[in-house]
Amino acid sequence: MSALTRDLKSLARLLDDARAALRISDLQRIGQLSPKLLALIQRIEDYPPAALGDDETSIGEEIADSARRNQRLIAAALEGLRNAQELLVRARLPSRHETYARDGARQKIDSAPVSLERRA
Numbered sequence: 221m222s223a224l225t226r227d228l229k230s231l232a233r234l235l236d237d238a239r240a241a242l243r244i245s246d247l248q249r250i251g252q253l254s255p256k257l258l259a260l261i262q263r264i265e266d267y268p269p270a271a272l273g274d275d276e277t278s279i280g281e282e283i284a285d286s287a288r289r290n291q292r293l294i295a296a297a298l299e300g301l302r303n304a305q306e307l308l309v310r311a312r313l314p315s316r317h318e319t320y321a322r323d324g325a326r327q328k329i330d331s332a333p334v335s336l337e338r339r340a
Contacts (some may be wrong), residue, residue: 224264224271228279231260235286242293 234257241249272280317329 222271222273222276224267224276225279227260227264227267228276228283231257231264232279232283232286234260235283235290239286239290239293242290242297245297 234253238250238253238257241247241253319327319329321327
């Protein structure tokens with residue numbers, strides 16, 4: 221097994237580890253994996269193109285699929301964070317309601333701002 225093949229298989233394992241960490245929102249583990257992934261990618265980029273054979277090409281396709289899956293998970297996590305942030309902003313704003321009085325005039329009903337309680 222060539223050094224390039226070993227590095228590609230290591231990259232595939234690290235991407236799988238990152239996917240598992242993303243699925244359970246383990247930010248600490250993702251932070252630990254990131255420098256390893258970057259270093260390994262830089263090392264792989266230093267190999268000459270002639271070092272790529274059929275084995276390395278098939279492993280590379282698996283790595284590309286893993287990277288795309290991780291990218292989708294990251295995008296979904298970011299969208300979830302944006303949605304949660306938007307809900308928190310809306311929950312903190314005082315809500316105002318309107319109704320009509322007996323004479324048909326509009327009447328505003330104001331409510332107090334909602335306070336959010338943080339639970340462990």
